[in-house]
Amino acid sequence: MTADREVLQLIQRLTPLTEVLSRIDGEVKPVIPRTLDVTAAVGRTLAVDAAAPWRPAAATALHDGWAVSADETLGAGDYAPMLLARSPSRVEVGQAMPPDTDSVAPYDVVKKTTNGAEALAAINPGEGVLAAGGDCDPAIPLRRTGERLRATDLAAFAAAGLARVTVREPRLRILPLRGSGIINSAARAIAADIERRGGAARIDEAGRGLDIALAAENTDAIIAIGGTGSGRNDTSVHVLGREGRVAVHGIALAPGETAALGFVDTRPVLLLPGRLDAALAVWLVVGRHLLSALAASKHKEEPAETVTLSRKVASAVGLAELVPIRRTPDGGAEPLATRYLPLSSLTRSDGWILVQAESEGFPAGTNVPVRPWP
Numbered sequence: 001m002t003a004d005r006e007v008l009q010l011i012q013r014l015t016p017l018t019e020v021l022s023r024i025d026g027e028v029k030p031v032i033p034r035t036l037d038v039t040a041a042v043g044r045t046l047a048v049d050a051a052a053p054w055r056p057a058a059a060t061a062l063h064d065g066w067a068v069s070a071d072e073t074l075g076a077g078d079y080a081p082m083l084l085a086r087s088p089s090r091v092e093v094g095q096a097m098p099p100d101t102d103s104v105a106p107y108d109v110v111k112k113t114t115n116g117a118e119a120l121a122a123i124n125p126g127e128g129v130l131a132a133g134g135d136c137d138p139a140i141p142l143r144r145t146g147e148r149l150r151a152t153d154l155a156a157f158a159a160a161g162l163a164r165v166t167v168r169e170p171r172l173r174i175l176p177l178r179g180s181g182i183i184n185s186a187a188r189a190i191a192a193d194i195e196r197r198g199g200a201a202r203i204d205e206a207g208r209g210l211d212i213a214l215a216a217e218n219t220d221a222i223i224a225i226g227g228t229g230s231g232r233n234d235t236s237v238h239v240l241g242r243e244g245r246v247a248v249h250g251i252a253l254a255p256g257e258t259a260a261l262g263f264v265d266t267r268p269v270l271l272l273p274g275r276l277d278a279a280l281a282v283w284l285v286v287g288r289h290l291l292s293a294l295a296a297s298k299h300k301e302e303p304a305e306t307v308t309l310s311r312k313v314a315s316a317v318g319l320a321e322l323v324p325i326r327r328t329p330d331g332g333a334e335p336l337a338t339r340y341l342p343l344s345s346l347t348r349s350d351g352w353i354l355v356q357a358e359s360e361g362f363p364a365g366t367n368v369p370v371r372p373w374p
Contacts, residue, residue: 069103
């Protein structure tokens with residue numbers, strides 16, 4: 001009996017979620033920056049401010065029309081045309097403005113006559129013109145260090161002439177410790193979320209030994225799924241303790257209480273439970289935080305939509321809880337499950353909320369931030 005107890009992975013204490021996240025902030029170091037082509041940098045986190053040369057070098061037309069000096073059109077109207085001092089030049093989008101002009105008048109606002117040209121309406125100074133430096137000013141970064149790059153950012157970079165950017169792209173290795181369908185499906189969902197959030201994910205062959213994965217050097221962090229409990233074949237925490245250091249075993253987060261966090265040298269290792277709901281919950285709350293720390297990202301929170309609860313959410317004090325939420329026909333939202341999240345609650349829900357450990361839950365009528373599933 002004593003020998004059996006010695007091999008059990010017993011949880012001595014549920015570490016508060018805030019303490020786990022603080023430990024990540026204190027011990028996880030950002031990965032080394034690398035330079036990528038802008039076409040491959042979507043979702044990655046900038047390691048250096050992205051700045052572009054002064055653009056345009058001179059004022060240019062924003063639309064087709066007549067290049068004029070706005071002062072010459074002052075007071076012009078349909079019944080009081082204003083004779084222009086000189087015949088205006090025709091300009092097209094992107095063309096540099098001629099000297100002594102500051103605006104682009106639409107074609108129907110200027111009328112050519114035998115005596116010259118007349119303005120039929122007043123034009124405001126700068127109308128239809130992109131000022132020099134109006135697109136890019138090298139003193140003002142297009143995006144700053146720590147910001148995650150969107151497809152729109154990269155399109156603007158390319159238009160400004162930037163071909164490459166310096167980013168942090170954490171490489172995460174995902175190891176399904178057992179070949180079950182549930183664990184494999186969790187691995188795929190987490191890998192897809194890592195890629196969307198700027199990391200590079202690699203899924204190892206199911207059942208590969210954790211010790212082998214921990215010895216690999218071409219990775220910045222390891223996410224292993226399964227084997228965190230006290231079952232007969234649960235050994236992942238013991239293996240991590242033998243090969244490295246277990247910082248936390250047992251997190252005060254439901255679902256996901258058996259999860260563990262540790263390190264091999266300075267490389268973080270996150271051990272997720274083998275249940276789909278628990279693996280996803282720990283990844284969303286702890287794993288994403290870990291990924292942001294590796295990328296040195298300033299944006300750790302997923303955008304949330306505020307909804308009003310149509311019925312209460314009850315939760316135990318001392319335990320943070322992830323709860324799936326579904327919108328109701330009357331415009332409200334209702335919780336679908338707590339503690340254990342059935343597969344049907346995951347598919348029927350529109351997102352999730354996090355009840356903090358110090359809260360007993362939320363009464364009906366509370367406005368709560370709902371975050372989307374990966």
